[in-house]
Amino acid sequence: GAVVSQHPSRVICKSGTSVKIECRSLDFQATTMFWYRQFPKKSLMLMATSNEGSKATYEQGVEKDKFLINHASLTLSTLTVTSAHPEDSSFYICSARDTGTSGGSYNEQFFGPGTRLTVL
Amino acid sequence: GQNIDQPTEMTATEGAIVQINCTYQTSGFNGLFWYQQHAGEAPTFLSYNVLDGLEEKGRFSSFLSRSKGYSYLLLKELQMKDSASYLCAVMDSNYQLIWGAGTKLIIKP
Secondary structure (H helix, E strand, O other): OOOEEEEOOEEEEOOOOOEEEEEEEOOOOOOEEEEEEEOOOOOOEEEEEEEOOOOOEEOOOOOOOOEEEEEEEOOEEEEEEOOOOHHHOEEEEEEEEOOOOOOOOOOOEEEOOOEEEEEO | OOEEEOOOEEEEEOOOOEEEEEEEEOOOOOOEEEEEEOOOOOOEEEEEEOOOEEEEEOOEEEEEEOOOOEEEEEEOOOOHHHOEEEEEEEEOOOOOEEEOOOEEEEEEO
């Protein structure tokens, strides 16, 4: 199946710093990528939909100036958490939808392994 | 509004069978997905249903009834490694996934 990588897998940072998380589709092109966050024992919460070459679409309640998303190519989307605070500590997961020919005929989303962010 | 309901937690015995139900109300329907998620890891794809009926894949099967807005995931011959959360998600008319809160499955020896 299609593979999505995420980097870093774990990051610890000080409050006030910015953290960039990369999401890459390794063997397919993804015009659309999704960014989720998940708190312990909770379901996935969609933060934004990232479209290659255009601005991301943010879900209600998600600050676009705090969570910067860039989808500069068909295989890479980045999420930057700016001026991170302890309440931003969470598990961030990206997914990519294969709109090509490598198997995603029913718009399946392939998930990255996730990034555990801890803000001190 | 859009809504996905599934039980919060279920317990089953190793070697037994368990059925996890999911009911949904969404704006449009482009398929229903089941994902498995182990603690601290990202979800992994289990199954996809877009037509009514049962899809069997090894020990796991998934059923869909669109008229009832209902699906279930059936796990047979349970193994300890099946202890995980199982997420039901529906793709709506905008091809966006609407997620259930997940069912935590506990397997006891």
